[in-house]
Amino acid sequence: MAGDAGRLPPWDRVYVFFRRxxxxxxxxxxxxxLRGRGRQDAGxxxxxxxxxxDSQSINADAVVGADSRDWSARRAR
Incomplete structure (x- = not known):
């Protein structure tokens, strides 16, 4: 990677392109x-x-009953 540093354009020129x-x-x-191409390459x-x-990562307000909060709460009963 360090050997490629001399072949890269000046950082400010790269930044101009990135901002644009x-x-x-x-x-x-x-x-x-790129995501689409990667997915196609993977068949x-x-x-x-x-x-x-992920229903376990969704928090419910305190006014929502525990029996209707999420799948874990219903399954634990």
Whole structure:
């Protein structure tokens, strides 16, 4: 890595490009494209089709009864 330092452009030039990409929301687009390509390379669809929500990490207000707070509370009864 240290041997590559001489081949990189000056940091301020790189930063100008990064700011331009960030301001035009291109960083997110690059991320999404790379994620899609990685998923395809792994033999999966480019776009995820499902998500997971961990019910144990969701806190409920004190006014919500313990029997209806989350799956763990119902299962422990």
């Amino acid at each position: 990409w960030r301001d035009r929301v291109l960083v997110r687009e690059f991320h999404d494209r 999966r669809d480019a776009e995820p089709t499902a998500g997971v929500i």
